[in-house]
Amino acid sequence: MSGGDGARGAAVSGDDALYARLKAFEGRPAATGGRGKDPVNAAMIRHWCEAMGDTHPAYRGPDAVAPPTMLQAWTMGGLSGHTDRSPAYDELSALLDGAGCTAVVATDCEQEYLRPLRPGDEITFDAVIESVSPRKTTKLGSGYFVTTRMDVRVDGELAGAHRFRILKYVPGKGSSGPGGPAPEADPAPRKGTPEPVAAPRDAPARPRPVINRDNAGFWAGVAEHRLLIQRCTGCGRLRMPWLPGCARCGAPEWDTVEAGGGGTVHSYVVMHHPPFPAFDPPYAVALIALEEGVRLVAGVTGVPPDAVRVGMPVRLEFQQVRDGKGAWELPVFRAEPGAARAPREEG
Amino acid sequence: MSVRRADTLGGRAAVVGIGATEFSKDSGRSELTLAAEAVRAALDDAGLAPSDVDGLVTFTMDTSPEIAVAQATGIGELSFFSRVHYGGGAACATVQQAALAVATGIAEVVVCYRAFNERSGRRFGSGVQHREPSAEGTALGWNLPPGLLTPASWVAMAARRYLHTYGLTPEAFGHVAVTGRRYAATNPAAYFHGRPITLADHAASRPIVEPLRLLDCCQETDGGQALVVTTAERARDLRRPPALITAAAQGAGRAQEQMTSYYRDEFYPSDLAGLPEMGVVARQLWRTSGYGPADIDVAVLYDHFTPFVLMQLEEFGFCAPGEAAAFVADGALPLNTHGGQLGEAYLHGMNGIAEAVRQVRGSAVNQVPDVAHALVTAGTGVPTSGLILGRDGG
Ligand SMILES: [Zn+2]
DSSP states (O other): OOOOGGGTTOEEOSOOHHHHHHHTTTTSEEEEEEEOSSOSOHHHHHHHHHHHTOOOGGGSSTTOOOOGGGGGGGGOOGGGOOOOOOHHHHHHHHHHHHTTOOEEEEEEEEEEESSOOOTTOOEEEEEEEEEEOOOEEOSSOEEEEEEEEEEEEETTEEEEEEEEEEEEEOTTOOOOOTTSOOTTOOOSOOTTOOOOOOOOTTOOOOOOOOOOTTTHHHHHHHHTTOOEEEEETTTOOEESSOOSSOTTTOOOOEEEEEOOSEEEEEEEEEEOSSOOTTSOSSEEEEEEEETTSOEEEEEEESSOGGGOOTTOEEEEEEEEEEETTEEEEEEEEEEOTTGGGSOOOOO | OOSSSOOSOTTSEEEEEEEEOOOBSOOOSOHHHHHHHHHHHHHHHHTOOGGGOOEEEEETTOSSOHHHHHHHHTOOOOSEEEEEOSGGGGHHHHHHHHHHHHHTTSOSEEEEEEEEETTTSOOGGGOOOOOOSSHHHHHHHTTTTTTOOSHHHHHHHHHHHHHHHHTOOGGGGHHHHHHHHHHHHTOTTSTTTTOOOOHHHHHHSOEEEETEEGGGBOOOOEEEEEEEEEEHHHHTTSSSOOEEEEEEEEEOOTTOOSSOOOSOTTTOTTGGGSOHHHHHHHHHHHHHHOOOGGGOSEEEOOOSBHHHHHHHHHHTTSSOTTOHHHHHHHTOSOBOTTOHHHHTOOSTTHHHHHHHHHHHHTOOTTOOTTOOEEEEEOOSSSSEEEEEEEETTO
């Protein structure tokens, strides 16, 4: 077992009394009697496919099936709350907290698909604590990997399984480079952050943000779901991209303002060739004009790439990106509802 | 050279020799071998010997150091060696560096060269997925996480805005592609010799990064090109008619980036629809030479991607903003008469300088009658450079 990037070079510690107690939780339920909030349905499938830019014909039309990677989506509690965890899972968490392993990072997940889900299917699910690792020392700190497996059923028949692995660890031992926080070292997942889509450990590497001392503040903001714009304290000019001085007045001093999140597509491209393993062409990349007057290159979501237009209103979101080596946040811009039906603007 | 005043370099140096390897997709030899072959060929063309050379200039991107080229070609001690940055933007600036050196007596004979296996070796078009967090790497790094990874994509962002600004469709770019391939068809040295295209071929070519299609993107090439520069006085005693360096300029704009200058609307109203760095070059070339668009008999404008040819014509004032596609279609200005990088070869702009020299000599395969002044430019979207070459006494 591997814990993803944070666990590279993990070392097993010696005899561990706590481990024996943790090990006893293996096989105990993590959640029971879960029931999907909605039956599998065409609307959620369509939203998913649009957000992912997935145009596969199998997910459309009268004989549509749900994309297999939606497996976990059917089990999610949504904004109105999640299904309660089992007492056993809470006990395991408390035991780890008591041992100082108060920090948690999601490391990876895996899915297995046994049969397709189709609109109308009503799903139920149970989760089990599948395994607890011996104590490991990772870049983030020392702790235990806990793997839960959720079985998703339709009419009692197993349709798929979703394994989710976390590292519960003693915080404060991790290292952040001088260039700022390592994007994959995110010890405190925020409420409301969507669960990451499954990314196998051999998933192709995605281009990482290029972070140095001059722009670390921007990426630290993104990790907190805040898009920070530099502001020259000499002349008040807002600037993007981040630089250690003002192109208008030359002053080195600056502070930041947080973007409100509104913007429009100033220009855009649709990528076709050459193919990159981590991307799925065709996909759109836009130059977004933020309402504050500065610009940012970002992906556009919520519409197929051929529906993006110059002038289209968009709104800031944050998307967790994962590959085989880690996960990090990126700003993306979702087309405002109805924007795709705006009169076609050539260009 | 100054952004404010005419300079005093004009007419003091000349290109006296040009030489190239064959242009291929797989040279079968090292980049240093290609560089050495091109340098020897250029010296032969000039009627000079390696022992005459005391200066070498190339691109920062070139993999063959001046000292290696000197060793491999029998060039002796060097008093001047220099490299210019920013990819293809360096091309005309290598000649400017050489002219500065010979005009001031820093060197007597300087060879400019560029050689690479860009098709069979490292292909620029394959894109960038990782950069070190240097200032330069971080600047490009803003584009990588969302997947804006290739030169075509960086240009396409500007091209889309150009079309939007002037209410055009992507077919506007087709005239540049057709023109380049028309001249290449009658140039035996061109990779696309004998293979002209039509506007319909352009429109039907597959999308690379919309709005750019395959035929908006130049080819990739293995090869080498060299140019010999010396003083105007010495040039008059050599084998070929000199191509006088009438004006030479570099240019970078405000809020300049490399290929992704997306953040300078505050400084330039043309925004993404213009190339202000080429405007900096244009103003200097016109001011120093005293010429204007009407004085140019042939133009060799850098054409790695078609949209930037249109923007260059507008920056130089050959036509009004937004009208360059119609201007090219009209054909009044002989443009990229070797076939350009779209048709002849992608030699990072250096083969375009050689074509301007041939036009001034009167020896081009697609010769324009009675050329007194040729304009040639270097890489676009990056800090760049340009030259006006003139006939002696022209
Ligand atoms: Zn300022």
